[in-house]
Amino acid sequence: MRRIADRKDEFTLFERMLRGAAPNRVLLLEGPSERGKSILLAELALLAEEILGQRCCARTDLKGGLALDELFSGFLADLGPEVFANYTKQPAPAPLQVNVEANLSGAEFGDGNKVAVQPIIHTGAPDSAHHRGKAILQDLRTCTKPLVLIIDTFEAATDEASRWIVQQLLPSVRHNVRLSIVLGGQRVPDPRDSQLTWGGFADRRILKLVTSVDDWHEFACSCHPAFPRQHIESVLRGLVHRPSIIQEFIENIVRQLPPRNAGEALS
Incomplete structure (x- = not known):
């Protein structure tokens, strides 16, 4: 039993995508709050599992500004390490490290000391997430079984995650007939802006209220x-x-x- 009223067109289109009966491999679902987007995406994930089987669908939510590496970890958790042989060989992201340097040689007992403090922030290599993203895409491209990625709350994506999705992930469907992507949110990318990369493979649906x-x-x-x-x-x-x-x-x-x-x- 589905937990949502109507949305028959969206279910039909998604099923046709999964069965290879439609040329689209990207489904964009856009609508303001109170349109049932998250419930619809959850139901699409169940349908994907019903059609494709276990461990073929990854579902994640960008709410709260999910970091890019957290997005990758979610894909790994849902689809399994057997799908991501290259990604699992990548070095793990280095934790943020902050050192504080201060000269306390002239300090005296009490609360009247004034000491200059110099924080030193150590971050990982700036392109490390980029390399892990490339490994994710390579693994998705070489996987022999059909896969579905369902991503919710796109409007809350960090700049880094948004760029990777629009500039790297979505264009990958051009060369990967086994990959389908569903992207939902109050705001989603306009496929007309990316006709030369992934727009021609996308179907954008504006979710209206169910009033019937x-x-x-x-x-x-x-x-x-x-x-x-x-x-x-x-x-x-x-x-x-x-x-x-x-x-x-x-x-x-x-x-x-x-x-x-x-x-x-x-x-």
């Missing part, structure tokens, strides 16, 4: 086959712009309906 009583009632009936349609009609009149509250309302009604008619419980 039929769509919401179909979803409610997947939770409980006897869900009253009039409840959907009532809640949509005042909360059509708050799908998360509509879904919570449906869940609460399902709990009150007779158990003998209840369908699969909501997770």
Whole structure:
């Protein structure tokens, strides 16, 4: 049972991508808050697992400014080291080290000392993440099984992660027919700006509100086959712009309906 109302077009397109029935290998899902983007991406990940099998889909969220190396680590955790033979041979990122130098030779006992302090910050080689990114791309290109990367909250990406995704990861689909990428967020890259690299392989969808009583009632009936349609009609009149509250309302009604008619419980 899917945890989302409608979005049939997006599910159909994604399934066609995975089965090789569509030329697109990048799916961009854009919409403001309260469009169900994260739930949709989670459902697409389940569909990918259903079609392609285990350990073929990596899903990550850039919320909170996820560092580029954290993005790589997420891919490794979801897909497994057998996919990333080159990446796992790369040296691990060096931790940030800060040393503080201060001359305390003239200090006296008490709180009246004034001492000049010089912090010295040691960082790893500036191109180390670049090399690890190249290794990730090489491993994705040489992998013999189909893979899906699903990335959420693109608008929160760091500058480094955003550049790598747009300039390195997305163009890699041109030479990798086994790789599909889904990118979601309140703001996603415009494929028209990258027609020569990856734009021709992308489909961008602007997610609109689900306002149809039929769509919401179909979803409610997947939770409980006897869900009253009039409840959907009532809640949509005042909360059509708050799908998360509509879904919570449906869940609460399902709990009150007779158990003998209840369908699969909501997770």
